[in-house]
Amino acid sequence: MAVITPVEKTVADARQQQPRRSRHRPLLLNAVAVAAGIAVWGVVAALGLVDNLPTPTAVAQKAGTMISDGTLASDTFASLRRVFLGYALGVAVAVPVGFLMGWYPTVRALIEPYIQFFRTIPPLALIPLAVVLLGIGEVPKIAVIFLASFMSCVLSSFQGVIDVDKTLINAARVLGASDRTIFAKVVVPASTPFILVGMRIGLGASWATVVAAELIGAQEGLGYRMQKASTWFEMDAIFVSLITIGLLGLVMDRLLLLAERRLTGWQERR
Amino acid sequence: MNSKITFRDVVKTFPLKGAAFTALGGVSLEIADQEFVTVVGPSGCGKSTLMSMAAGLQEPDSGSVLVDGTPVSGPGPDRGVIFQQYALFPWLTVRQNVEFGLKLASVPPAERRRRTDQAIDLVGLSDFADALPKTLSGGMKQRCAIARAYAVDPQVLLMDEPFGALDALTRVQLQDQLLATWSQEKRTVLFITHDVDEAVYLASRVVVMAARPGRIHRVIDVDLPYPRTEEIRLSPEFRRIRNEVWTSVYHQEVPPQAA
Ligand SMILES: Nc1ncnc2c1ncn2[C@@H]1O[C@H](COP(=O)(O)OP(=O)(O)O)[C@@H](O)[C@H]1O
Ligand SMILES: [Mg+2]
Numbered sequence: 442m443a444v445i446t447p448v449e450k451t452v453a454d455a456r457q458q459q460p461r462r463s464r465h466r467p468l469l470l471n472a473v474a475v476a477a478g479i480a481v482w483g484v485v486a487a488l489g490l491v492d493n494l495p496t497p498t499a500v501a502q503k504a505g506t507m508i509s510d511g512t513l514a515s516d517t518f519a520s521l522r523r524v525f526l527g528y529a530l531g532v533a534v535a536v537p538v539g540f541l542m543g544w545y546p547t548v549r550a551l552i553e554p555y556i557q558f559f560r561t562i563p564p565l566a567l568i569p570l571a572v573v574l575l576g577i578g579e580v581p582k583i584a585v586i587f588l589a590s591f592m593s594c595v596l597s598s599f600q601g602v603i604d605v606d607k608t609l610i611n612a613a614r615v616l617g618a619s620d621r622t623i624f625a626k627v628v629v630p631a632s633t634p635f636i637l638v639g640m641r642i643g644l645g646a647s648w649a650t651v652v653a654a655e656l657i658g659a660q661e662g663l664g665y666r667m668q669k670a671s672t673w674f675e676m677d678a679i680f681v682s683l684i685t686i687g688l689l690g691l692v693m694d695r696l697l698l699l700a701e702r703r704l705t706g707w708q709e710r711r
Numbered sequence: 712m713n714s715k716i717t718f719r720d721v722v723k724t725f726p727l728k729g730a731a732f733t734a735l736g737g738v739s740l741e742i743a744d745q746e747f748v749t750v751v752g753p754s755g756c757g758k759s760t761l762m763s764m765a766a767g768l769q770e771p772d773s774g775s776v777l778v779d780g781t782p783v784s785g786p787g788p789d790r791g792v793i794f795q796q797y798a799l800f801p802w803l804t805v806r807q808n809v810e811f812g813l814k815l816a817s818v819p820p821a822e823r824r825r826r827t828d829q830a831i832d833l834v835g836l837s838d839f840a841d842a843l844p845k846t847l848s849g850g851m852k853q854r855c856a857i858a859r860a861y862a863v864d865p866q867v868l869l870m871d872e873p874f875g876a877l878d879a880l881t882r883v884q885l886q887d888q889l890l891a892t893w894s895q896e897k898r899t900v901l902f903i904t905h906d907v908d909e910a911v912y913l914a915s916r917v918v919v920m921a922a923r924p925g926r927i928h929r930v931i932d933v934d935l936p937y938p939r940t941e942e943i944r945l946s947p948e949f950r951r952i953r954n955e956v957w958t959s960v961y962h963q964e965v966p967p968q969a970a
Contacts, residue, residue, distance in 0.1 A: 606798075611768055611794070611798070612799075613811070614786045615767075615768070615791070615792040617786070617787065617816060626811075633802075707801045707843050707845060709844075709845045
């Protein structure tokens with residue numbers, strides 16, 4: 442016994458530690474990769490291998506000034522506001538329209554040609570038209586973002602309704618569910634995973650669109666800041682805006698992913 | 712008249728490549744109140760179609776389907792249906808699934824709770840009442856689906872190959888459980904299966920169907936007493952009936968169209 446006990450203990454320890462180590466490992470590797478990337482950037486910039494490439498330190502300093510004088514905050518706020526307005530409107534319209542298309546074949550037949558047509562036009566290509574039609578204020582920017590998120594979301598919620606397992610609908614029906622109950626208690630929850638995927642894609646599309654929309658006639662915003670910085674050749678300011686755009690996009694995507702995990706944790710995963 | 716479910720000259724066709732495919736070509740069958748009837752037959756002979764008409768999910772083209780002498784005009788809580796694919800709502804826990812029909816029937820909360828617990832207890836899932844379906848084995852999922860049907864206390868149970876996807880051991884357990892509940896609560900059961908042993912073990916009458924067009928080939932009485940036991944399952948009399956059913960399922964004369 443006395444001989445066996447320490448062996449068992451070691452085995453138990455190893456078992457306990459292994460999952461903990463493997464859980465933290467990807468995070469650690471992520472951090473290493475980011476640090477290495479910045480280091481390579483620093484070396485490339487210091488050696489002057491790429492013309493006009495600012496060093497990480499210069500960018501960090503510029504970020505410091507832009508934070509302290511408030512431009513970064515006001516630009517970020519302006520861009521986020523546009524995204525949220527356009528995106529929220531897009532999702533709020535797309536989900537019911539998608540549901541109606543999936544539930545009523547007539548609605549589908551009426552709306553589908555428009556969706557199929559507009560789907561082939563990248564939202565960015567509509568910016569010039571939006572400016573001509575709607576001027577250069579907030580409206581054209583929000584309209585284009587609306588369209589971008591609407592397009593990503595409407596087809597996925599439509600698909601969600603179409604893909605609801607017929608047996609589930611029959612199961613509800615034989616338990617006495619009316620069409621309305623089936624819609625609310627079966628179709629809506631069953632299509633949630635699809636809708637959330639569409640919402641994630643839509644958010645990405647909206648974020649990409651806002652930056653481009655701000656390149657045209659804006660007074661503030663991350664896209665506007667980059668446009669202005671490029672005319673003044675302020676490479677460091679461009680980098681600060683770019684990095685901010687990337688980080689914010691990442692944060693928003695992660696938040697939606699988190700919501701998705703919470704709302705669709707019931708799904709069987711293979 | 713004590714026929715609980717009546718099929719009278721039921722014809723059902725489906726459109727197939729511009730023509731009409733006859734899934735059921737004139738089926739007549741009477742199932743008595745509290746009777747346990749099983750239906751076997753080759754795949755595609757219209758077993759599921761027959762059952763879904765009793766459930767009210769499909770309508771016959773001609774002929775009639777009656778429950779308690781009244782034509783079926785849609786699904787109703789007097790008929791519980793259990794599907795082969797379990798059909799549990801994956802976003803609801805076991806308890807919420809079982810409660811589903813009771814909520815629709817506006818059963819008051821206290822009563823609902825009692826009946827839900829009772830149904831879950833009956834199928835032995837009490838320890839998993841708050842589990843999501845994805846965490847359950849196939850057998851447990853089907854127990855949950857059975858509890859969901861029991862909870863609304865239907866007079867008729869319509870079961871479409873409910874144990875078809877389960878391993879042999881679980882299947883025998885669920886068969887015995889089903890019979891035990893049936894002997895207490897005496898519902899009318901229409902049970903579809905492709906397993907000849909199962910058909911004979913459960914039923915007092917086995918309906919053997921044939922395909923193209925879907926029709927009743929033979930009806931074989933099972934003169935074995937209830938409760939059915941292992942002893943009965945292994946008896947020569949069981950084997951004799953089983954062989955008779957087997958022969959009429961697997962050695963049907965070739966239908967004219969199929970040759
Ligand atoms: N909705 C439908 N549309 C077209 N054909 C169908 C439909 N439902 C069933 N069928 C056909 O009717 C026949 C009987 O089907 P079914 O009742 O499911 O048979 P079983 O349950 O005995 O295997 C099959 O040939 C099937 O292909
Ligand atoms: Mg079938």
